[in-house]
Amino acid sequence: MRYKLSLIFSLLLAAGNVKAQSSKPIYTSKAYTVYPNRVVQGKYTASAISRTQLQSNYQSPANLYKSPVVDFKFSINGKDNEMPSGNDHHFSCLAQDNETPVIRFGESYVDKKAVPPGGYLKPSTIFRIRVDMQAMLNAFKTVGFYTCFNGDKIYKDDFKGVFVAGNTAPMIWDFNNIHNRPELELKDPDGDGIYETTLVLNKPQDANSTAAGWKLTKGVSNFPQYHSGYPLSDAVYNLSLEEMQNAVEPDSTFRTGKEWSGVWTRDISYSIILSMAILQPKVAIYSLMRKVKNGRIIQDTGTGGAYPVSSDRMIWAVAAWEVYKVTGDRDWLQKAYVIIKQSAADDTLNVYDSKTGLARGESSFLDWREETYPRWMQPADIYESECLGTSVVHYQANKVLAAMAGLLSDKNATASYTQQANIIKKGLNNLWLPTKGYYGQYLYGRNYKTVSPRSEALGEALAVLFDAADAGKQQSVIGNTPVNEFGIPCIYPQIPNILPYHNNAVWPFVEAYWAMASAKAGNEESVIRAISAIYRPVSLWLTNKENFVASDGDFAGTQINSSNMLWSLSGNIALVYKVLFGIHYNEGSLQFKPFVPKALAGTRSLDHFKYRDSWLNISMTGYGNQVKRITLDGTTITNGIIPAGLNGEHNINIILANNVVNGKSNLQPNYTAPETPVVTYAKGKLTWPKVEKAVGYRVIKNGGLIVKNSTLSYPVNAGEYAEYQVVSVDRKGINSFASEPMQVIPANSAQVIEAESLTNKSALDYKGFTGNGFVEVSKTKNLTLKISVKVNKGGIYAVDFRYANGNGPINTENKCAIRSLFVDKEFAGTVVLPQRGKGEWSNWGYSNVVKMKLSKGEHMISLQFRDANENMNSEINQAMIDHLRLIKLSAQ
Numbered sequence: 001m002r003y004k005l006s007l008i009f010s011l012l013l014a015a016g017n018v019k020a021q022s023s024k025p026i027y028t029s030k031a032y033t034v035y036p037n038r039v040v041q042g043k044y045t046a047s048a049i050s051r052t053q054l055q056s057n058y059q060s061p062a063n064l065y066k067s068p069v070v071d072f073k074f075s076i077n078g079k080d081n082e083m084p085s086g087n088d089h090h091f092s093c094l095a096q097d098n099e100t101p102v103i104r105f106g107e108s109y110v111d112k113k114a115v116p117p118g119g120y121l122k123p124s125t126i127f128r129i130r131v132d133m134q135a136m137l138n139a140f141k142t143v144g145f146y147t148c149f150n151g152d153k154i155y156k157d158d159f160k161g162v163f164v165a166g167n168t169a170p171m172i173w174d175f176n177n178i179h180n181r182p183e184l185e186l187k188d189p190d191g192d193g194i195y196e197t198t199l200v201l202n203k204p205q206d207a208n209s210t211a212a213g214w215k216l217t218k219g220v221s222n223f224p225q226y227h228s229g230y231p232l233s234d235a236v237y238n239l240s241l242e243e244m245q246n247a248v249e250p251d252s253t254f255r256t257g258k259e260w261s262g263v264w265t266r267d268i269s270y271s272i273i274l275s276m277a278i279l280q281p282k283v284a285i286y287s288l289m290r291k292v293k294n295g296r297i298i299q300d301t302g303t304g305g306a307y308p309v310s311s312d313r314m315i316w317a318v319a320a321w322e323v324y325k326v327t328g329d330r331d332w333l334q335k336a337y338v339i340i341k342q343s344a345a346d347d348t349l350n351v352y353d354s355k356t357g358l359a360r361g362e363s364s365f366l367d368w369r370e371e372t373y374p375r376w377m378q379p380a381d382i383y384e385s386e387c388l389g390t391s392v393v394h395y396q397a398n399k400v401l402a403a404m405a406g407l408l409s410d411k412n413a414t415a416s417y418t419q420q421a422n423i424i425k426k427g428l429n430n431l432w433l434p435t436k437g438y439y440g441q442y443l444y445g446r447n448y449k450t451v452s453p454r455s456e457a458l459g460e461a462l463a464v465l466f467d468a469a470d471a472g473k474q475q476s477v478i479g480n481t482p483v484n485e486f487g488i489p490c491i492y493p494q495i496p497n498i499l500p501y502h503n504n505a506v507w508p509f510v511e512a513y514w515a516m517a518s519a520k521a522g523n524e525e526s527v528i529r530a531i532s533a534i535y536r537p538v539s540l541w542l543t544n545k546e547n548f549v550a551s552d553g554d555f556a557g558t559q560i561n562s563s564n565m566l567w568s569l570s571g572n573i574a575l576v577y578k579v580l581f582g583i584h585y586n587e588g589s590l591q592f593k594p595f596v597p598k599a600l601a602g603t604r605s606l607d608h609f610k611y612r613d614s615w616l617n618i619s620m621t622g623y624g625n626q627v628k629r630i631t632l633d634g635t636t637i638t639n640g641i642i643p644a645g646l647n648g649e650h651n652i653n654i655i656l657a658n659n660v661v662n663g664k665s666n667l668q669p670n671y672t673a674p675e676t677p678v679v680t681y682a683k684g685k686l687t688w689p690k691v692e693k694a695v696g697y698r699v700i701k702n703g704g705l706i707v708k709n710s711t712l713s714y715p716v717n718a719g720e721y722a723e724y725q726v727v728s729v730d731r732k733g734i735n736s737f738a739s740e741p742m743q744v745i746p747a748n749s750a751q752v753i754e755a756e757s758l759t760n761k762s763a764l765d766y767k768g769f770t771g772n773g774f775v776e777v778s779k780t781k782n783l784t785l786k787i788s789v790k791v792n793k794g795g796i797y798a799v800d801f802r803y804a805n806g807n808g809p810i811n812t813e814n815k816c817a818i819r820s821l822f823v824d825k826e827f828a829g830t831v832v833l834p835q836r837g838k839g840e841w842s843n844w845g846y847s848n849v850v851k852m853k854l855s856k857g858e859h860m861i862s863l864q865f866r867d868a869n870e871n872m873n874s875e876i877n878q879a880m881i882d883h884l885r886l887i888k889l890s891a892q
Helices: 001-019 136-142 175-182 231-246 265-279 281-290 312-327 330-350 380-386 388-407 409-432 458-463 469-482 508-521 524-541 566-580
Strands: 036-039 044-050 053-056 068-075 089-092 097-099 125-132 146-147 151-156 162-166 194-201 213-215 226-229 442-446 449-451 583-585 589-591 602-611 613-624 627-632 641-643 648-656 680-682 685-687 694-701 704-710 713-715 722-730 742-746 750-754 775-778 784-791 795-804 817-823 826-833 850-854 857-864 877-892
Touching: 001 458, 036 524, 044 231, 044 524, 053 524, 068 125, 125 162, 136 146, 136 213, 162 175, 175 784, 194 231, 226 231, 231 265, 231 566, 265 312, 265 388, 265 508, 265 566, 281 784, 312 330, 312 388, 312 583, 330 409, 380 442, 380 826, 388 409, 388 458, 458 469, 458 508, 469 508, 508 524, 508 566, 524 566, 566 583, 566 602, 641 826, 680 742, 704 713, 750 784, 750 795, 784 877, 795 826, 817 850
Parallel strands: 097 125, 613 648
Antiparallel strands: 036 044, 044 053, 053 213, 068 089, 068 162, 125 194, 146 151, 226 602, 442 449, 583 589, 589 641, 602 613, 627 648, 680 685, 685 713, 694 704, 694 722, 722 742, 750 877, 775 877, 784 857, 795 850, 795 877, 817 826, 817 857
């Protein structure tokens, strides 16, 4: 009783002090200021009326000052195939009713009308768009296909429609998704070859505003009660608890967001790790099991048909382990271990690169390819990329497997998984950028890979949190990774001409992981900046949004957004549990490692906090990241460790040492890199057009820099195999992405073996193949395709396959075809044949490359379907094989 009275008195005293100091900021930047009871951003203010009530006058400015200049581009079949990157159409919508002239497909149109000063796009502007597609239709009639500017052929049977992409809503630049928006498809109702559509721009309903107020309406007394001297902090915590309850579906699984139904593997897993394992362990288990099929973790629908082009499903393992650490449920431990172990066995063959030690596959959660990858990269290229975030996820998954195996007495497995984790950790050195002090985004390329020097926020944070980076690198990563005024952007610098979603965007759940990583690294400036970057949006918008624009902090400018977003609210709650109180779960204990920035100094409490069979009432005073004294029911304990066997209700008191914590943040203005060069090769010379804002170009040969400052061409040796790329550089020394690899292949360095020469060719009526036909591979046809090759000179060779997979679009569904490649009965690697367009069976491209060392003489290469090659669909695992290509790269 005396403890409670003392706590109440302390809280009242603290509340009085804060009330007197409410004008003293917690955090100030050029963009906004956070106070104990409010957030101020320009003319907008959000205030905590109490710990259960907020009000805000925020209204998105996105629709008030829209430019009337509309940039757009046409598309056949939802592909970026009208003109080279950077060549768009431009039309000035200065009237209420606007109509373009008939624009010829492939010929850039620039409106000559001048935009008057202060001229903005009027509400409900009508915009009629017309394009002449007669060249395409005539080509269909005469030769059966239309050749795009980049050489891609669109066959008549594969033609799905004409679409428009652009920079003004309802248009989007996401070519992969425009087919999902009916208004963006142009029609030719009278058959004259002129396709058209009518759009309404700047609709009144698009004027984005949020609710003026929030007041707690759901009961939250069953969850931990948080009290502090900071009304804003208390209110956004309670708002997040309420939204958490909104996210629980009638079937006791988590909903991803207000606008996102269902359970998604990465969303639920990252949310569980943040705080949902603590608050809703049963719902967490139900949700995790919803993402299991055939005893393996499901990789959600994604690029090229999901797994293994996307391979971050193993974050499920980390979430499952968090649930065990919270609950101590041995039955769950056993069940999860079997699922993770089977999934990891497939990844050993399909995902891990034995040469670099890294994991292949798309960047974790960054699953819109144009948003984080160069435009030239096809799904097979994305599979071959080796990303920071995804590799760190696999590192931690193997650590989890080792720990689980130890608890379950699977001793041999413990050593094996520990070894695999160490291999990945060592492999991360391939991504370390010593001149920048943080990790690069990914390795990418084809036969030779280079590092993308962009930072990748989630991967950087996870590398620190999971100890994939050693202690010295942890502090370097937190201190040197670029952050903006509104938070840490998903990537930095940004990609030109790509609207915000992952590009030029901040995601609050990533910011939460960054806050946790900053606390772990002992960086106070970074911690308070991250906390403020989360409090600002939820306070102004009165909901936990999915994302917002990095350059202006607004939620309205991103391609897609959602309120009541599960991982955002989970991150908000994690600030209290895992940063301020520093609650960490071990296998058999709970441990406190609090971090309270000086700006948030004072007394706070967390009552009714459940840990296994006990209920904890926790109070804490002071600031810093060192504990002066911690007591359990009045008795001092060491290292802040609470044993798992504790029962009943207990009181914990933490007194911080008020120590000064140093640290810095690398605050940078939002910045966009130059565009990627488009390189061509002819007659011993590489050439490329001038890139806007570029002041120089760097030439890369076989993954290594050979020229630091080139003009617009570069002579090469046509008699020597090499793979070249070009990077544009701006006046600040910022690099673009490297261009699409250009192979210079001497005539005697390549063999092409037609698939139809190996077995019966398919009778399917597809076009665009080489030779006399092609071969179908599926779960019932040609499970093994044997290919005899003769090598005249030993050396390192690259093998890939020209294929078609029309089972789905590039960006969704789950029918990526997978095969194992054997050379002389030895496993050589996995061949991935991703989807290339729904129903587009005449759309041919090359698979990923498998490198191998071949001696002089005859060899048997076989393409096989094995158990590990099951995709996420399980039923359809099919592609058409046109030919095999064998290229000699070097003598050794």
